[in-house]
Amino acid sequence: MNNKIIFATGNEGKMKEVRSILSDLGMEILSMKEAGIDVDIEENGTTFEENALIKANAIKAISNSIVLADDSGLEVDYLNREPGIYSARYMGENTPYTVKNSKILELLKDVTPENRTARFVCAIAAVLPNGKVFTTRGTVEGMIGYEISGENGFGYDPIFYLPEFGCTTAQLDMNKKNEVSHRGKALQAMKEILRKEEE
Numbered sequence: 001m002n003n004k005i006i007f008a009t010g011n012e013g014k015m016k017e018v019r020s021i022l023s024d025l026g027m028e029i030l031s032m033k034e035a036g037i038d039v040d041i042e043e044n045g046t047t048f049e050e051n052a053l054i055k056a057n058a059i060k061a062i063s064n065s066i067v068l069a070d071d072s073g074l075e076v077d078y079l080n081r082e083p084g085i086y087s088a089r090y091m092g093e094n095t096p097y098t099v100k101n102s103k104i105l106e107l108l109k110d111v112t113p114e115n116r117t118a119r120f121v122c123a124i125a126a127v128l129p130n131g132k133v134f135t136t137r138g139t140v141e142g143m144i145g146y147e148i149s150g151e152n153g154f155g156y157d158p159i160f161y162l163p164e165f166g167c168t169t170a171q172l173d174m175n176k177k178n179e180v181s182h183r184g185k186a187l188q189a190m191k192e193i194l195r196k197e198e199e
């Protein structure tokens with residue numbers, strides 16, 4: 001199989017995790033920027049899988065490599081699973097996460113621990129040079145904490161609390177986060193598919 005993967009994301013935080021998780025595939029992993037691609041993709045799907053496919057197909061249309069894409073987000077049960085697929089756009093794409101995270105903490109300020117459940121969801125899409133298309137999904141269950149804690153990760157990590165670790169995903173080092181995260185799980189499943197396709 002073609003030995004190069006273009007990962008169709010503009011999110012540097014995702015890209016760092018993806019690179020580490022896919023490092024044992026033995027393939028060259030290029031971000032869109034590294035592949036010299038600069039396009040704005042409209043994510044108008046209604047599910048994580050649809051949006052991941054929209055991103056992968058948009059780049060596949062202009063490249064002969066294997067293309068992978070990630071669509072992910074935070075589902076807060078008390079907020080009817082919002083922001084969900086709108087996580088990047090919640091309160092505006094350019095609003096700092098300190099503001100977005102403070103808003104979610106404020107909305108949940110009187111909510112009891114059992115009603116603070118939340119999860120990260122990640123769909124990975126792959127489009128291969130032979131036209132085959134695959135999607136995988138990973139989730140990690142946790143809860144919305146009571147304060148912003150931790151410097152690692154990106155986005156909502158500082159308020160996403162994992163009871164079994166007693167800390168937020170922003171307090172885990174990247175390797176530990178990747179072992180348990182939505183993205184880690186979805187990409188491990190995709191690696192299995194890609195390895196089988198290579199045989």
Ligand SMILES: O=c1[nH]c(=O)c2ncn([C@@H]3O[C@H](COP(=O)(O)OP(=O)(O)OP(=O)(O)O)[C@@H](O)[C@H]3O)c2[nH]1
Pocket residue numbers: 008009010011014043070071072073074087088120153154155156157158160181183
């Ligand atoms: O704290 C977090 N830790 C994570 O591990 C994580 N994964 C997803 N998210 C949130 O969900 C949006 C994805 O939206 P999204 O899939 O459209 O990505 P994006 O717009 O950032 O980049 P692109 O890949 O579309 O170019 C992101 O921006 C974040 O707000 C996360 N937050």
Ligand SMILES: [Mg+2]
Pocket residue numbers: 043088
């Ligand atoms: Mg996006």
